[in-house]
Amino acid sequence: MSMQNYYLLGRSGLRVSPLSLGTMTFGKDGPYGGVWGSTDEVSRALFDRYLDAGGNFIDTADLYTYGTAETLLGKFIAERGGRDRIVLTSKYSYNSTTPGDPNAGGNGRKNMVRAVDASLRRLRTDYIDLYLLHTWDRITPAEEVVRTFDDLVRAGKIRYAGLSDVPAWYAARAQTWAEAHALTPLINLQLQYSLIERTLEPEFTPLAQTLGMGITAWSPLGMGLLSGKYKPSEGRLQGEGRLTSAVGGDKMGLFTERNWAVVATLEKVAKELGREMSQVALNWVATQPAVGSVIIGASSVKQLDGNLAALDFTLPPELRRQLDAVSTPSSVPFPHSMFAIPHQFDLQGRAAVGDKPAGYTSPVFAGPPATVA
Numbered sequence: 001m002s003m004q005n006y007y008l009l010g011r012s013g014l015r016v017s018p019l020s021l022g023t024m025t026f027g028k029d030g031p032y033g034g035v036w037g038s039t040d041e042v043s044r045a046l047f048d049r050y051l052d053a054g055g056n057f058i059d060t061a062d063l064y065t066y067g068t069a070e071t072l073l074g075k076f077i078a079e080r081g082g083r084d085r086i087v088l089t090s091k092y093s094y095n096s097t098t099p100g101d102p103n104a105g106g107n108g109r110k111n112m113v114r115a116v117d118a119s120l121r122r123l124r125t126d127y128i129d130l131y132l133l134h135t136w137d138r139i140t141p142a143e144e145v146v147r148t149f150d151d152l153v154r155a156g157k158i159r160y161a162g163l164s165d166v167p168a169w170y171a172a173r174a175q176t177w178a179e180a181h182a183l184t185p186l187i188n189l190q191l192q193y194s195l196i197e198r199t200l201e202p203e204f205t206p207l208a209q210t211l212g213m214g215i216t217a218w219s220p221l222g223m224g225l226l227s228g229k230y231k232p233s234e235g236r237l238q239g240e241g242r243l244t245s246a247v248g249g250d251k252m253g254l255f256t257e258r259n260w261a262v263v264a265t266l267e268k269v270a271k272e273l274g275r276e277m278s279q280v281a282l283n284w285v286a287t288q289p290a291v292g293s294v295i296i297g298a299s300s301v302k303q304l305d306g307n308l309a310a311l312d313f314t315l316p317p318e319l320r321r322q323l324d325a326v327s328t329p330s331s332v333p334f335p336h337s338m339f340a341i342p343h344q345f346d347l348q349g350r351a352a353v354g355d356k357p358a359g360y361t362s363p364v365f366a367g368p369p370a371t372v373a
């Protein structure tokens with residue numbers, strides 16, 4: 001797997017790099033940008049370096065640095081050229097520009113249409129390749145969102161649509177509605193996924209595989225916790241970076257015993273492989289089932305260079321097993337907890353398998369015939 005390979009995103013014809021460039025830190029505006037955002041010069045260097053390495057998939061949002069990330073991207077793309085080669089993603093949901101206006105935020109039709117026009121102006125383009133609902137507002141019906149996405153595709157303002165940070169039932173409802181009414185299908189779920197955040201797996205992995213939505217993983221380094229700058233082995237629990245800033249990791253509840261155990265195993269595995277911890281952590285996410293692309297963040301070109309080399313090696317099965325074991329969430333949500341225990345009764349009708357000709361039974365139901373007492 002390398003940056004020169006492009007993969008189809010979900011059930012679509014859109015080809016994207018397995019590592020996508022995150023731009024949440026482009027610019028110094030907004031509460032986070034003011035603390036850990038990058039200058040225009042560093043942002044420009046990251047943008048150029050990513051494209052020079054063969055990447056084609058860029059992630060932004062109208063929220064990021066309160067519109068500055070989009071404005072910078074628009075400028076960089078216009079100056080460099082090659083707009084059509086880039087798969088440009090943006091998102092809407094948050095009201096960062098018009099405080100007090102109830103329809104300048106949320107997932108509703110009025111805000112989506114307003115937001116896409118504002119993003120197109122900042123990005124200096126007439127279309128966005130992949131447009132996402134950023135975060136579920138817990139109000140707007142999925143049908144309204146899907147219908148408006150479809151209108152924007154027909155109007156030529158966006159090419160594809162997807163969802164970020166929504167419950168699995170909502171994504172299933174939206175996709176099924178789109179299919180039932182022959183509307184633009186959703187091809188992407190953008191979700192937090194890393195060695196320290198794996199709770200999406202029981203619901204979202206099969207959802208994405210079954211309904212044709214590729215997962216793009218955000219904060220794959222746990223916002224820096226898995227980057228190698230915080231090492232318990234060296235007593236460096238308080239490294240220097242985003243997590244130790246004024247809006248940092250202890251406030252986000254990241255510095256837990258369980259997370260430090262993950263970091264310690266990651267350090268050991270990386271040492272054995274002769275790789276950077278960040279590279280191993282990114283490689284692990286990129287090769288998880290249903291993941292279409294991993295959205296990388298970096299605050300310097302040196303960091304980005306290291307991260308772009310994360311797919312140049314294969315994680316040996318035994319080392320992957322160690323990472324899987326230490327990072328498995330401590331509890332499995334119901335009803336998945338039920339599926340993990342052996343059943344007293346024959347749930348899969350296995351006794352009938354032998355009655356059918358070979359090849360008749362779907363692999364899902366195949367398995368060793370149940371022993372009949």
Ligand SMILES: NC(=O)c1ccc[n+]([C@@H]2O[C@H](COP(=O)([O-])OP(=O)(O)OC[C@H]3O[C@@H](n4cnc5c(N)ncnc54)[C@H](OP(=O)(O)O)[C@@H]3O)[C@@H](O)[C@H]2O)c1
Pocket residue numbers: 021022023024025036059060134164165190191217218219220221222223224225227228229240241242243278295296297298299302303304306307
């Ligand atoms: N949909 C959503 O709700 C959502 C939410 C968050 C992010 N995102 C997207 O996902 C992207 C990535 O998120 P993220 O920035 O949180 O990802 P991350 O990979 O978990 O964290 C990136 C941060 O880790 C540190 N880092 C990265 N590579 C490093 C290296 N090689 N060595 C040392 N430190 C390194 C840098 O922070 P410091 O150097 O400052 O410590 C960098 O800014 C965002 O830009 C955005 O596009 C989406």
